[in-house]
Amino acid sequence: MRRIVVIGFQSAGLTAAATARMADREAKITVIERRMYATYHPCGLPFAIGGDVPHIRHLVEAAPNLPGVEVHIGTEAKAIDTGAKTVEIQDRRTLRKGKIPYDSLVLATGSLPLKPPVPGVDLGNVFTLRTMRDGEEILAALPRVSRAVVVGAGAVGIEAASALRERGLETTLVEMQPSVLPGMLDPDMSDAVIDRLNQVGISTVCGKPVKEIRGGEKVSSVVLEDKEIPADIVILAVGVKPDVELAREAGIEFGPTEMIKVDDHLRTSAPDVYAAGDCAETRCFFTNRPIKSQLATTAIRMGKVAGVNAAGGDEVFRGVLNTVVSSAYGLEIASTGLTTQAAKEAGIETIAGRIRTLSKPYFYPGAEPIIVKLVVEPKERRIVGGQVIGDGAAERVNMLAFAITHNVTVDELARIEYCYAPPVNDCIEPLVVAAEAVLRRL
C-alpha cells in the first residue's frame, strides 16, 4: 500500500490529494496543513471586501469529502528527511510532534505575500491581501477609514482598488510600471482599464514606485517620488513569493526563479518528492525557460500532474501561457500568452492587431464594447498571445490559449466556426474580427 503525503491543502495540494485518490484506490493519503481551517479561496477576498460576496467566512470551504484521505489541519510540517523519507510534523494546538513516512511526497506549500522594500510597510492599517485574517482585518478597519491607497496594479491590486471604491473610499491605485496589469496587457490595452477605473472614481498613478509609507501607529500617507498621498488604509498587492523554507532546509534544489526546481513530471531533486503550485517553478510555453506562474488555475493543473505521478502514474506538465482574468469594477479583462512587450523581451518578433467591436448586435440593448488584441509571430503566422477586455473575455482567452497550445495560425482563427444569437453575441465573433485585422497586416 503506497503512502502518499501532501504538504499544503490549497489549490495544488487539494487537487493532488484528490487526483492521487482517483489514480490509486488503495493508497494511504495524508495531507498536512498549517492553517487552522481547510481550503479557502484567496481569489475571493477582494470581492468579500467590496461586499459582492456578503460573508467572508463563505470563502472557507467545508472540509471536502475525500474518502480515505486523512487531512491534518492546524499541523505544521517541520522538516523533511528525504533519505529516510519521513516528514516531521507538529500539531499547532497540542504542540505534539510526530513523524510520517512517505513513499511519495507532494510539496504544495504555496506562497506568501510580498511587501515592497520600503519603510512603513508594518504600520497599522497597512495590509496584504492573502489570508482570511487579512480579509477580516481589512473589513474590520473599513468603518473607520475613508482614504485608501492600493500599491500594485496587478489583478489583485485592480480588484482590491475596485472593492475599496465600492465601499465608498477615496481610492488611489499606485503602480511602479508605466501601465496597469503590466504582466497581462500591453500599454495600449491598459488604457481602457485605466479609463474604467478613473470613471468609477479610482485615481491611478503609474510609473511611480512607492518610496515610503508614513504614519504614527497607523498609516497616514504613501510617499512617491514627487507626491504624498494621504491614506488611512493601504493594501499592498505587489505579488507573492514562494513559501519554500521547508524545501530549502531539506536540501531540495531551487531554480533560477528561486522556486522549487521541477522537471516535466514535477519531480524535485529529491527522490519521489514532487512539487506543485505557487512554490514550484513552471516553464514558459514558448521559451521552455523556468518562470513563475502562481495562479490558482496553474496550481490546480500542476496538482493533477503531481497527484497522478505521486500515485505511480506518468503524466507530463507542459509549459504555461499564464492565462488570467481579472475584474475592474465589473469590467472583465483577460490575457493569455505573450504581450507584444513580453514577446520582444523573449526575442520573438511579432505583429499585432487590435480591434474594438460590440458584445451584442448594435440593435440589441446592453451591447458593450469588446476590445481584442492578438499578438502573432509573422513568419509561421502562429498566435502567441491575446488580450481581451469586455464581456466574455475569459472564455475568449481560454479559446486563444487552446489555439496557442495547438500551434494554430491566425489564418485558421479567422475561419473558425462559431454561433450567434442576438441576446448572446454578435454575428461576427470578435476573435475573427481581430484575426482578420492581423491578416490585413501580414
Add this chain to the structure above:
Amino acid sequence: MRRIVVIGFQSAGLTAAATARMADREAKITVIERRMYATYHPCGLPFAIGGDVPHIRHLVEAAPNLPGVEVHIGTEAKAIDTGAKTVEIQDRRTLRKGKIPYDSLVLATGSLPLKPPVPGVDLGNVFTLRTMRDGEEILAALPRVSRAVVVGAGAVGIEAASALRERGLETTLVEMQPSVLPGMLDPDMSDAVIDRLNQVGISTVCGKPVKEIRGGEKVSSVVLEDKEIPADIVILAVGVKPDVELAREAGIEFGPTEMIKVDDHLRTSAPDVYAAGDCAETRCFFTNRPIKSQLATTAIRMGKVAGVNAAGGDEVFRGVLNTVVSSAYGLEIASTGLTTQAAKEAGIETIAGRIRTLSKPYFYPGAEPIIVKLVVEPKERRIVGGQVIGDGAAERVNMLAFAITHNVTVDELARIEYCYAPPVNDCIEPLVVAAEAVLRRL
C-alpha cells in the same frame, strides 16, 4: 476589370460582396436585392416581438458603406443565362428591365419559411417569422390576442415562444419530435430547457404533430392528434427551404438536399457561378455528406469563401458542425457537432459525459447552473459534439467547435489551460469537468 455580380444582400451576399471588394480592388461589383430595404437581421425578430429590442425597424441596417459596390435594392433577378453570362433584372418600382453581364456570379438567394402541410396555415393571425413584414404584422396583432401557439421548437420557435410569453400571452409550444431543440440537444439535455420554459409559464407539447389549424377569418385553435389548443395567434417556426427557383430555371444542378450543389470552392455546376448561404448545400464535417446548415454564421463564412473565389482567389469551405446558440427566456443554450442521437444516425459509436456545475464559485452571488454534455468517439477518443446550457454556453461551444475541427481528444480537453476570477467563472472550467467525466467512462 472583373465584373462580379451577387444576387441577394443578406449574410452571405453582403459578405461575398465585401470580401470580393477586399480581394480585388479593381473589380466592378454589383449586388441585386429583391427586398425594398437593405440587409436586415431576421435572427433579431423574436427579440423585437418580445420587446427586448425596442424598435423593430432597428433590425434594418443602414446601407453599408462598401466603396465601389453598386447595390440595387428593390430589384428582382428574373433569369440567369449561364452561357452568355448575364443576369436579367427588373426594377420592382419602375418595372424597367435590364441585363447585367458577369465574369463571376454569386448566388446568395437565401431561404423562405416553411409551412407545415396541414389545413389552415393561411388563416388570419397565422404567421411565419422571417421577414420584417412578418415581425411588423405580429407586433400589430399583439394588442388583440391573448393565447398563442408556436409550432416548432427549434431555435426560432423557442425564441418566439419566449417573446410571446414576455408579452404576457398564454403560450404553448408544440413540437413534432419527442424533445425541444431536437437538432441541437439530446433529449436528456432538452429536459432542462423544457423545465425553464414551463417555469416561466410556457406550456410545451412534444411528440405531437399539428393536424390542422382551425378558425374563421382568423385562427381560433390548433388541433393535435389528441387535443385542441385555443389560439388567437399562431407562429409557424418549422424551418426554412432554400429559395432556388432562379437557379433551377437556369439549369444549375441540385444536390440530394434539394439545395444548390456546390464543390469545396462553392462552385456550382455552371461556370463561374458560386452559391453561398441558405440556398446552397454544405457538407457535414464528419461524414462529408451534403447537409443543410442554414445558419447566419454559416452564410457569413460561405459568403467569404464565395467572395474570395469570385474575385479569382482559391479558398476552400470545409465541412460544418452547425454550431448554434439560442435563448429560452434568457437561458443560453448552445450546441456543436453531433448529438448522441445524430452520431448514432451517422453510424458513429460514441460515449457521452454530462455534468452540472456552476457558472461562478459557490460563494459568489448569482452563480447559476451550467450543464455540459460532451459526445466522444471512444476509439480515437476524439470529441465529436458538445451541448452546453447556461451562462457562457456560446463561447464554450465555440471552443468545442474549434477542438472538434482540430481533432482534439477528450484527454487534451481535460488538460486545457484556462483562467479564473470569482465574478467571472469558477476555478475549474466546466468543459474540463465534462472531459474528466468522459475520461472516467473510457
